Amino acid sequence: MGKTADSLGPGARPDPVRSFNRWKKKHSHRQNQKKQLRKQLKKPEWQVERENISRLIQNYGKINVNEITRFSDFPLSKKTLKGLQEAQYRLLTEIQKQTIGLALQGKDVLGAAKTGSGKTLAFLVPVLEALYRLQWTSTDGLGVLIISPTRELAYQTFEVLRKVGKNHEFSAGLIIGGKDLKHEAERINNINILVCTPGRLLQHMDETICFHATNLQMLVLDEADRILDMGFADTMNAIIENLPKKRQTLLFSATQTKSVKDLARLSLKNPEYVWVHEKAKYSTPATLEQNYIVCELHQKISVLYSFLRSHLKKKSIVFFSSCKEVQYLYRVFCRLRPGISILALHGRQQQMRRMEVYNEFVRKRAAVLFATDIAARGLDFPAVNWVLQFDCPEDANTYIHRAGRTARYKEGGEALLILLPSEEQRMIQQLLLKKVPVKEIKINPEKLIDVQKKLESFLAQDQDLKERAQRCFVSYIRSVYLMKDKEVFDVSKLPIPEYARSLGLAVAPRIRFLQKMEKQPTKELVKSQANEVTKPRAPSLTNDEVEEFRAYFSEKMSILQKGGKRAEETEYRLNNGISDEEQEEEEEDEEMEEKLGKERWSQTESVTNTNETQKVKEVPVQLLDRDDDEDDGADADFLTVKRRDVFGLDLENKAVQKKESSKSSVKKKLTKVAEAKKVMKRNFKVNKKITFTDEGELVQQWPQMQKSISKDMEEEDDAGGINLDKAKERLQEEDRYDKEEYRKRIKAKHREKRLKEREARRETSKRQAKARDEEEAFLDWSDDDDDDDGFDPSTLPDPDKYRSSDESDSEDMENKMRYDLATYPYCA
Numbered sequence: 127m128g129k130t131a132d133s134l135g136p137g138a139r140p141d142p143v144r145s146f147n148r149w150k151k152k153h154s155h156r157q158n159q160k161k162q163l164r165k166q167l168k169k170p171e172w173q174v175e176r177e178n179i180s181r182l183i184q185n186y187g188k189i190n191v192n193e194i195t196r197f198s199d200f201p202l203s204k205k206t207l208k209g210l211q212e213a214q215y216r217l218l219t220e221i222q223k224q225t226i227g228l229a230l231q232g233k234d235v236l237g238a239a240k241t242g243s244g245k246t247l248a249f250l251v252p253v254l255e256a257l258y259r260l261q262w263t264s265t266d267g268l269g270v271l272i273i274s275p276t277r278e279l280a281y282q283t284f285e286v287l288r289k290v291g292k293n294h295e296f297s298a299g300l301i302i303g304g305k306d307l308k309h310e311a312e313r314i315n316n317i318n319i320l321v322c323t324p325g326r327l328l329q330h331m332d333e334t335i336c337f338h339a340t341n342l343q344m345l346v347l348d349e350a351d352r353i354l355d356m357g358f359a360d361t362m363n364a365i366i367e368n369l370p371k372k373r374q375t376l377l378f379s380a381t382q383t384k385s386v387k388d389l390a391r392l393s394l395k396n397p398e399y400v401w402v403h404e405k406a407k408y409s410t411p412a413t414l415e416q417n418y419i420v421c422e423l424h425q426k427i428s429v430l431y432s433f434l435r436s437h438l439k440k441k442s443i444v445f446f447s448s449c450k451e452v453q454y455l456y457r458v459f460c461r462l463r464p465g466i467s468i469l470a471l472h473g474r475q476q477q478m479r480r481m482e483v484y485n486e487f488v489r490k491r492a493a494v495l496f497a498t499d500i501a502a503r504g505l506d507f508p509a510v511n512w513v514l515q516f517d518c519p520e521d522a523n524t525y526i527h528r529a530g531r532t533a534r535y536k537e538g539g540e541a542l543l544i545l546l547p548s549e550e551q552r553m554i555q556q557l558l559l560k561k562v563p564v565k566e567i568k569i570n571p572e573k574l575i576d577v578q579k580k581l582e583s584f585l586a587q588d589q590d591l592k593e594r595a596q597r598c599f600v601s602y603i604r605s606v607y608l609m610k611d612k613e614v615f616d617v618s619k620l621p622i623p624e625y626a627r628s629l630g631l632a633v634a635p636r637i638r639f640l641q642k643m644e645k646q647p648t649k650e651l652v653k654s655q656a657n658e659v660t661k662p663r664a665p666s667l668t669n670d671e672v673e674e675f676r677a678y679f680s681e682k683m684s685i686l687q688k689g690g691k692r693a694e695e696t697e698y699r700l701n702n703g704i705s706d707e708e709q710e711e712e713e714e715d716e717e718m719e720e721k722l723g724k725e726r727w728s729q730t731e732s733v734t735n736t737n738e739t740q741k742v743k744e745v746p747v748q749l750l751d752r753d754d755d756e757d758d759g760a761d762a763d764f765l766t767v768k769r770r771d772v773f774g775l776d777l778e779n780k781a782v783q784k785k786e787s788s789k790s791s792v793k794k795k796l797t798k799v800a801e802a803k804k805v806m807k808r809n810f811k812v813n814k815k816i817t818f819t820d821e822g823e824l825v826q827q828w829p830q831m832q833k834s835i836s837k838d839m840e841e842e843d844d845a846g847g848i849n850l851d852k853a854k855e856r857l858q859e860e861d862r863y864d865k866e867e868y869r870k871r872i873k874a875k876h877r878e879k880r881l882k883e884r885e886a887r888r889e890t891s892k893r894q895a896k897a898r899d900e901e902e903a904f905l906d907w908s909d910d911d912d913d914d915d916g917f918d919p920s921t922l923p924d925p926d927k928y929r930s931s932d933e934s935d936s937e938d939m940e941n942k943m944r945y946d947l948a949t950y951p952y953c954a
């Protein structure tokens with residue numbers, strides 16, 4: 127090794143030969159670069175692009191996941207990398223690292239990773255690259271289809287796509303329900319990357335002329351397990367039928383499907399399974415703290431109110447099981463003024479409102495969002511502190527998705543699940559099986575604010591609110607009834623009158639489908655005795671039946687949403703007004719009854735006496751003491767006994783006491799006769815509706831006057847009460863009277879018929895006589911005519927006149943056809 131100039135000492139001069147060599151090397155390198163650049167500049171842009179692409183494709187084979195940490199380590203186009211950089215995405219998450227390479231190589235991928243782990247980019251980057259590789263242009267039509275289960279998720283994905291893909295030239299479109307179909311139809315043919323919900327996509331496939339997916343390169347199912355489940359089954363099968371078999375398919379979810387049947391439907395080719403957190407200790411994010419409380423159904427509203435009061439500076443999402451619950455409780459909580467802004471998001475809102483709410487909640491720093499499960503999957507609201515599951519999720523997967531709306535991408539968050547005593551054991555078992563670490567915490571009874579009285583007073587003043595409460599009540603009971611897992615959800619264990627009271631209702635509304643439930647045990651018992659099986663089962667539907675209903679209802683809801691066309695997402699979704707909803711509920715009830723072959727439930731559940739109410743209210747509910755919640759000041763200790771049972775209150779004992787008292791309150795079922803007798807005893811007077819005629823005569827409209835009724839009977843009626851024997855007698859009398867009347871009417875009819883026939887006979891004989899006379903007269907006239915001038919043609923109609931009118935008719939017809947074609951420009 128020769129010595130450097132520095133090593134020769136401060137006064138020594140550098141070796142001129144060495145310096146020259148170094149300069150020469152640099153110079154020639156620069157010259158080469160310039161030459162290359164000049165060459166490139168001479169080449170057309172498409173050729174440069176093509177060379178870049180072939181270089182990228184060559185590098186796909188060399189991808190080594192272990193050496194990759196940044197997006198720029200993947201062989202990606204400059205346009206995609208620039209988009210990622212501008213959106214501040216540099217380092218890869220695990221799922222991105224493990225799936226992007228496989229997808230670039232053209233493989234079908236099934237990706238699963240915890241919520242908030244960056245699955246969206248894991249499929250968006252390959253989407254952009256796939257079309258870039260093919261130099262896709264708008265004339266090539268639809269290249270990629272991204273299907274999301276809800277409109278909000280589709281919208282969110284579309285926004286990320288716009289951000290990351292803004293340097294590419296492809297066109298992207300968002301096709302979700304609730305917008306003008308015609309407007310979408312005009313543009314859909316120019317879209318290269320389509321982000322959509324299943325229902326709307328199918329509607330376009332069915333109705334939009336010239337829309338096809340024959341060039342499709344890639345299909346992406348976000349929240350794949352949800353899209354492939356029964357609620358979307360028919361819609362998805364129809365969509366898949368319209369897609370080419372030769373395509374790449376990517377499926378992503380936090381709870382991935384492994385069902386062979388599902389995957390067979392998609393005809394995947396040797397898919398790569400990437401379960402990033404398969405071996406992780408927990409299936410939920412490590413930064414997510416999860417707890418549950420057990421409380422009685424009728425305490426839940428007060429618990430929620432108390433929770434909100436003590437978390438005024440937090441951002442929370444509260445999940446409910448039905449739209450009507452959200453609608454009612456949203457209104458009620460707005461009136462209660464907890465001191466934090468409340469928003470509601472559910473499928474029955476107008477699309478514009480849904481978007482407004484979504485954006486508003488994204489913007490807000492402290493707010494609470496009441497939502498149904500349309501917000502459970504995929505939504506990436508920033509900085510959500512709490513997820514509260516007011517109603518028990520249908521299964522552990524739903525729990526994971528709901529809870530995953532907080533603690534996203536390295537952030538922290540807390541999840542609280544509210545369980546009924548009847549739901550606790552089985553649900554917790556399921557969660558532990560799914561590797562979800564939940565701890566029980568207690569509620570601080572001193573911090574519980576009872577709002578039942580306030581709700582009662584609201585309902586007393588507002589009929590509309592009362593009706594909403596009733597719908598909320600029925601809707602919740604129905605949601606429990608339709609749940610698949612009967613070991614967790616048991617309608618028969620719900621304290622129904624207490625629940626109605628907790629909503630502010632004095633009387634529980636009737637729930638027709640529960641009548642069947644009440645009848646079922648006896649039937650089943652008989653059946654089981656016949657089979658010599660002595661185990662009586664709890665009344666419930668079979669899993670298959672429930673699954674069928676759920677699919678049926680979700681499909682029905684979606685049909686309604688799309689205005690009677692094909693199924694839209696279960697997402698659940700109507701844009702109707704309140705009166706429509708009422709009607710729907712009635713329809714739903716009726717249809718469900720029809721399906722179940724149910725009889726009408728005519729019994730109104732009565733509420734137990736007020737002393738009992740008092741007792742129920744006295745059941746203490748422990749509130750959670752939250753020491754570390756500085757932001758929320760004095761009220762911060764509502765929810766935190768998660769670390770210690772400060773108050774030492776034994777809720778379990780209370781629950782047992784409650785159960786016993788509710789058992790004793792179960793009444794013997796009354797027959798209709800017994801009920802009538804009971805009513806008789808009360809000596810009710812039936813209201814009457816009386817009107818006056820123009821002449822000033824009194825007419826009783828209701829109850830309808832019986833024509834046969836004798837005066838003394840009327841008088842007896844006035845005495846009040848319902849006398850069964852008298853009523854029977856009266857019915858017989860009425861029956862006789864009706865028969866007599868009927869007989870008279872039939873006689874009169876026969877008489878009329880006979881008269882008519884006689885008249886007809888007379889007419890024919892007259893006509894025959896007249897014809898004979900005319901015949902004789904004609905013979906006389908023809909003889910005379912032979913001697914006359916002959917036939918006068920002017921007596922015939924003018925043929926030209928007829929021709930011209932024919933011509934104008936055919937012209938009209940032509941014009942009409944032209945007009946018809948003009949109205950169908952796509953066919954011209």
Ligand SMILES: Nc1ncnc2c1ncn2[C@@H]1O[C@H](COP(=O)(O)OP(=O)(O)OP(=O)(O)O)[C@@H](O)[C@H]1O
Nearest residue numbers: 217218219241242243244245246247380504506535
């Ligand atoms: N590489 C990354 N660098 C920085 N942030 C990222 C990266 N990838 C994703 N994120 C951010 O992480 C958050 C969650 O990402 P994303 O919504 O894709 O999660 P997900 O896995 O799809 O969640 P879910 O299962 O709930 O649908 C987003 O706010 C996103 O911007």
